[in-house]
Amino acid sequence: MFDDVIDFVRTIYGNEGDISLHNPVFIGNEKKYLNDCIDSTFVSSVGKFVEQLESKIAKYTGSNFAIATSSGTSALHISLLISNVNKGDEVITQPLTFVATCNAIDYCGASPIFIDVDKDTMGLSPSALESFLVKNTIIKDQQCINKSTGKIIKACIPMHTFGHSCRISEILEICSKYKIILIEDAAESLGSFYKEKHTGSYGSLGALSFNGNKIITAGGGGCIITDDEKLAQRARHLITTAKLPHIWEYKHDMVGYNYRMPNLNAALLIAQLENLENFLVIKRKIAMAYRDFFIDNDTYNFFEEPVNSKSNYWLNAIILKNQSQRDLFLKETNSNGIRTRPVWALMNKSVVFKNAQSEELKNAKWLEKRVVNIPSSVAIL
16 A cells, blocks of 8 residues: 555665665764774763764854753753752643653653644644633743643753744743743754744753764764853763862862763764755655655645754654544565654553543644654755
8 A cells, every 4th residue: 555655665665675764874073083982991971972972063043152962851951950840840742752751851850841842843833822822821020820730831842843933932932921931842843943943942041962873973962052151161061970069179069070072073963964964965866866856745745944944854754534534554564674653652642641631632633643753864866
């Protein structure tokens, strides 16, 4: 039934063997910089490559500061901590997301509130967010209070799903009105822009990821971006085990975290960053090839970048008619060596977060049953 899709994917990625969902590509100075790093003996958390990386990421994203971390999850965790999200607080996010978004909230002892997404972005819906806040909150002492729980809604974490921006400027306006700190989960969206501004740079803080399946990778790693110098200083202090600066003494003024990115990873990532623009061009060509293939097709809809957005097309997605068709597509493609996967199960269904407050999630539920990711690695057409 889906032979046409299988054949087309193989015209892009080749006829031999399994075709992965997203592989890393190393075509630049990776080995050279790794050797330079090894020769320097600075392979751990201190070294010139970390400093260079932070400078380059800040410049690329248009941010004043970038703080390299051990993962995207740690970047989110620290962003919440330096935003004073504490035990008993609440954080608004979307149910259609990778579990790391919600895990970071739980690490702080806070609870998520799940608000619906927009169908055309798969990211947090500004209209659903505002509707919830109007009905369920009051502003008291410059804080947003959830009337049903009496708790402070401290922050909001929208995610730019598969590299497609949500309506982040509209979300920022709503969060500002309701005294809520905006933290962007931009783990999947390096190279994506909304209204010509890089994702992750709208909120007080943004979190990037360089996991092995991202558009550029250090094998792992993440980054916090911000324009706020005080927040940047606090983040750097916390990820360095909260150690007070001293040439030999070990003194720590709070509980900190060993969340620094090693110099070795940063060396690899700088080489990847040098090819980012090339990767973005290739991934857009692949996305447009998919779009043209799926156009005017009653079986699938190809998910294109939303209005006012320029997406990195990290993971291409198609939308099938219903869940049974989706499941059949997943079975046939994977049995033929084409690695496809469904969108994540909604977080409000998780055993861990099933008791969290949730609004009507009509769009998220609709997407959950229909969205499939298809192979999206960088390839030369």
